[in-house]
Amino acid sequence: xSTITSFQNPxxxxxxxxxxxxxxxxxxxxxIEGVRPLRLAMENRFRLEEVFVCQGHPLSPAARELLxxxxxxxxxxxxxxxxIFRKMLIGQRNEGLLAVVxxxxxxxxxxxxxxxxxxxxxxxVEKPGNVGAVFRTADAAGxxxxxxxxxxxxxxxxxxxxxxxxxxxxxxxxxxxxxxVKDYLQQHHLACxxxxxxxxxxxxxVDWTAPAAVVLxxxxxxxxxxxxxxxxxxxxxxxxGRVDSLNVSVTAAVIFYxxxxxxxxxxxxxxxxx
Amino acid sequence: xSTITSFQNPxxxxxxxxxxxxxxxxxxxxxIEGVRPLRLAMENRFRLEEVFVCQGHPLSPAARELLxxxxxxxxxxxxxxxxIFRKMLIGQRNEGLLAVVxxxxxxxxxxxxxxxxxxxxxxxVEKPGNVGAVFRTADAAGxxxxxxxxxxxxxxxxxxxxxxxxxxxxxxxxxxxxxxVKDYLQQHHLACxxxxxxxxxxxxxVDWTAPAAVVLxxxxxxxxxxxxxxxxxxxxxxxxGRVDSLNVSVTAAVIFYxxxxxxxxxxxxxxxxx
Numbered sequence: 001x002s003t004i005t006s007f008q009n010p011x012x013x014x015x016x017x018x019x020x021x022x023x024x025x026x027x028x029x030x031x032i033e034g035v036r037p038l039r040l041a042m043e044n045r046f047r048l049e050e051v052f053v054c055q056g057h058p059l060s061p062a063a064r065e066l067l068x069x070x071x072x073x074x075x076x077x078x079x080x081x082x083x084i085f086r087k088m089l090i091g092q093r094n095e096g097l098l099a100v101v102x103x104x105x106x107x108x109x110x111x112x113x114x115x116x117x118x119x120x121x122x123x124x125v126e127k128p129g130n131v132g133a134v135f136r137t138a139d140a141a142g143x144x145x146x147x148x149x150x151x152x153x154x155x156x157x158x159x160x161x162x163x164x165x166x167x168x169x170x171x172x173x174x175x176x177x178x179x180x181v182k183d184y185l186q187q188h189h190l191a192c193x194x195x196x197x198x199x200x201x202x203x204x205x206v207d208w209t210a211p212a213a214v215v216l217x218x219x220x221x222x223x224x225x226x227x228x229x230x231x232x233x234x235x236x237x238x239x240x241g242r243v244d245s246l247n248v249s250v251t252a253a254v255i256f257y258x259x260x261x262x263x264x265x266x267x268x269x270x271x272x273x274x
Numbered sequence: 275x276s277t278i279t280s281f282q283n284p285x286x287x288x289x290x291x292x293x294x295x296x297x298x299x300x301x302x303x304x305x306i307e308g309v310r311p312l313r314l315a316m317e318n319r320f321r322l323e324e325v326f327v328c329q330g331h332p333l334s335p336a337a338r339e340l341l342x343x344x345x346x347x348x349x350x351x352x353x354x355x356x357x358i359f360r361k362m363l364i365g366q367r368n369e370g371l372l373a374v375v376x377x378x379x380x381x382x383x384x385x386x387x388x389x390x391x392x393x394x395x396x397x398x399v400e401k402p403g404n405v406g407a408v409f410r411t412a413d414a415a416g417x418x419x420x421x422x423x424x425x426x427x428x429x430x431x432x433x434x435x436x437x438x439x440x441x442x443x444x445x446x447x448x449x450x451x452x453x454x455v456k457d458y459l460q461q462h463h464l465a466c467x468x469x470x471x472x473x474x475x476x477x478x479x480v481d482w483t484a485p486a487a488v489v490l491x492x493x494x495x496x497x498x499x500x501x502x503x504x505x506x507x508x509x510x511x512x513x514x515g516r517v518d519s520l521n522v523s524v525t526a527a528v529i530f531y532x533x534x535x536x537x538x539x540x541x542x543x544x545x546x547x548x
Binding site for chain 1: 410440441445514515517528
């Protein structure tokens with residue numbers, strides 16, 4: 001295993017570049033920190049270009065096991081002096097491992113869909129933390145896929161990976177324009193609902209047991225006009241308080257779990273049909 | 275209106291101290307930034323000691339109206355040079371106003387409770403952002419009160435106020451020890467449920483139409499032993515994915531809205547009783 005001992009090392013410099021989204025986009029590479037997301041990446045067949053190991057860092061048993069497996073698979077392992085390794089990390093927490101990973105294409109065409117899916121569409125969402133939080137909940141609630149429409153952040157942003165606990169690496173997902181997403185949903189016969197505070201229909205009145213998609217916008221910008229047209233029924237969460245909006249990841253969670261509730265209980269409990 | 279023109283001004287220095295929770299605790303004062311939370315504080319009868327106004331900052335109509343009202347109520351208004359004012363703020367956004375506010379007592383005894391309440395108990399939660407997010411959702415979902423048990427952050431932390439969109443200033447709430455909270459819930463005949471990933475009962479199986487409380491712990495520390503005893507039934511959200519935990523504000527949101535759904539639909543749709 002070679003060792004990086006200088007801040008002048010080109011590999012170190014490249015990692016530092018990959019802290020910025022424009023370089024990630026240009027180089028079609030991104031970074032994964034920590035054991036758990038790295039394992040998810042390996043299991044989900046991401047192409048790992050190289051993995052950096054922090055010199056002298058006490059590795060957890062899970063980290064050691066992972067390293068052995070990476071080595072078996074022929075992934076280059078590079079040791080890095082601790083002070084230099086720390087400067088490679090974006091997050092606060094050092095688990096001793098950092099990977100440079102090839103950004104895979106995440107297109108609608110190649111996105112696997114389970115039968116009777118619920119698809120979450122995040123339109124124009126800008127905060128990686130929010131995107132990550134939605135992935136984390138989507139994964140837990142059994143959502144079939146998450147689509148970023150017109151994203152204002154990159155899918156494999158380190159903060160997204162972190163906030164998703166790695167779910168963004170494990171779930172079916174895609175990036176596309178709103179028009180492409182709308183066409184896709186139509187072609188796949190998914191009933192499409194837009195989450196909007198001014199909708200007349202409450203989210204509990206929808207039959208979520210059918211194949212469906214829910215479109216969620218950013219808090220700052222709302223939804224693009226395409227999702228506000230008449231062919232997309234709106235749904236809203238009741239809001240009884242003084243505050244007039246909910247965080248997008250909260251709105252998403254409540255709808256995802258209502259869909260799951262209906263699906264688990266056969267859908268006989270939809271308010272609109274009872 | 276007097277004007278602060280120096281970083282040596284003792285009022286400036288006090289505001290800077292109030293950025294730290296230990297000084298907020300000692301002085302029993304806290305800070306409110308922005309127009310909306312400030313209005314909520316006024317409407318909810320917080321005692322405003324003084325309000326700083328950023329010199330030359332273009333105030334919104336809502337801000338100007340608020341200032342007039344504060345002036346009518348005799349709240350001292352102090353102008354501050356822009357460069358100094360900026361250093362008084364904790365948040366990124368400058369709306370031109372900052373208030374020093376007396377920390378009110380928030381005890382269980384004085385906490386108003388609506389009839390048939392749902393009470394949210396946050397036990398040992400450490401991140402102000404999470405506490406604020408729970409308040410924001412609780413307000414929207416019609417939760418009766420939010421109680422912090424053994425908090426690891428102060429109730430009126432600026433980040434909590436910000437993340438709650440001010441709801442922490444408007445909602446019934448209290449701070450107490452877990453034992454005090456448990457006694458209180460018993461005295462008030464609230465059925466108490468602990469959110470835990472290892473519970474056998476799903477959250478949809480609970481009858482949330484009765485007066486109830488749900489206790490949520492921190493992601494890092496889990497719940498205190500008091501809430502893991504047999505007299506507190508556990509409830510869990512189904513988790514179908516690779517990720518094995520949910521953010522506390524997401525868990526809270528899903529339970530709050532399930533309770534609201536049951537309450538709005540008369541409770542006939544509880545899974546366990548159908």
